[in-house]
Amino acid sequence: MTDENSGASQEAIEFHYDMPAAFFSLWLGNSMTYTAARYSDPDMTLDAAQADKIKYHLDAANVVEGGRMLDVGCGWGTLISKAVQDRGAASSQGLTLSPLQRDYITGLKIPNVSAELLSYEYYTPDTPFESIVSVGAFEHFVKPGASHEDRLATYSEFFRRCAEWMTPDGRFSLQTMAWGDANDTERGLIRIHDVFPESDLPEIAEVIEAAHPNLELVSMENHPEDYAKTLASWADGLKANRDRAIEIVGKERYQFYLASCKGGALLYRRRRFYLCRFVFKRRGR
Numbered sequence: 191m192t193d194e195n196s197g198a199s200q201e202a203i204e205f206h207y208d209m210p211a212a213f214f215s216l217w218l219g220n221s222m223t224y225t226a227a228r229y230s231d232p233d234m235t236l237d238a239a240q241a242d243k244i245k246y247h248l249d250a251a252n253v254v255e256g257g258r259m260l261d262v263g264c265g266w267g268t269l270i271s272k273a274v275q276d277r278g279a280a281s282s283q284g285l286t287l288s289p290l291q292r293d294y295i296t297g298l299k300i301p302n303v304s305a306e307l308l309s310y311e312y313y314t315p316d317t318p319f320e321s322i323v324s325v326g327a328f329e330h331f332v333k334p335g336a337s338h339e340d341r342l343a344t345y346s347e348f349f350r351r352c353a354e355w356m357t358p359d360g361r362f363s364l365q366t367m368a369w370g371d372a373n374d375t376e377r378g379l380i381r382i383h384d385v386f387p388e389s390d391l392p393e394i395a396e397v398i399e400a401a402h403p404n405l406e407l408v409s410m411e412n413h414p415e416d417y418a419k420t421l422a423s424w425a426d427g428l429k430a431n432r433d434r435a436i437e438i439v440g441k442e443r444y445q446f447y448l449a450s451c452k453g454g455a456l457l458y459r460r461r462r463f464y465l466c467r468f469v470f471k472r473r474g475r
């Protein structure tokens with residue numbers, strides 16, 4: 191990957207995500223997903239809420255038997271695996287900028303499930319997809335300090351590509367963090383790029399405006415409390431597995447992830463960050 195990326199480079203993504211799966215599996219729970227769970231019932235456990243999120247995205251993107259699904263920013267491959275194994279999709283393809291995630295998915299050896307080490311910016315599919323999902327990758331698509339015009343141009347190009355990659359009746363389910371009720375001073379102090387290098391969050395309005403020319407908004411929800419609870423559970427999981435976590439990644443990295451979970455939970459509780467799920471379909475069909 192080169193500096194031409196509009197968002198986080200492969201090197202920047204590796205800084206946060208390219209730790210052994212054995213480390214993340216200590217605290218992410220059964221789903222092995224590194225994004226906010228969906229607490230449709232406030233008393234849910236982390237695993238139940240993650241299962242709810244997975245079901246939500248597969249339903250929203252209309253993943254059905256025989257269809258094809260793309261996951262932009264596929265992590266360790268949970269959604270692409272479930273699409274084929276639980277929903278009977280004919281195939282599913284993931285994109286990631288983490289070599290360890292790509293290798294992990296390849297190692298699963300699930301027929302018709304594959305992952306490529308490639309930014310969406312350089313991707314061209316062979317045939318269109320009935321379903322596209324992207325969960326927790328949009329946060330990496332623009333660099334800090336980009337102008338409003340540049341951000342909109344990058345987001346618009348992403349949505350234009352997604353529309354082009356979809357069948358006429360295709361559906362796209364997007365989950366992303368967004369800037370919440372935070373003024374400029376607070377945004378400066380939060381320093382999101384210390385946790386996610388070369389990355390900045392979108393505004394809700396930017397997502398909707400950028401998608402509008404190519405995609406119709408079907409539904410949207412904003413549940414910052416979902417991420418507050420998820421991050422609090424992750425922090426508990428990390429603390430409960432402290433010794434093993436330090437054995438795998440060292441004390442400094444352990445403290446980095448613990449601090450980012452605790453700090454993030456507080457910011458979501460205070461609604462300085464939002465947690466949004468958008469469902470889109472192609473325009474003009």
Ligand SMILES: C[S@@+](CC[C@H](N)C(=O)[O-])C[C@H]1O[C@@H](n2cnc3c(N)ncnc32)[C@H](O)[C@@H]1O
Nearest residue numbers: 223224225263265286287288309310326327330
């Ligand atoms: C927070 S993780 C989320 C992973 C997964 N979707 C989940 O819910 O656990 C962000 C993912 O986005 C990927 N990513 C970031 N920028 C990307 C880009 N430009 N193209 C493709 N994937 C990207 C990362 O490699 C990583 O897999």
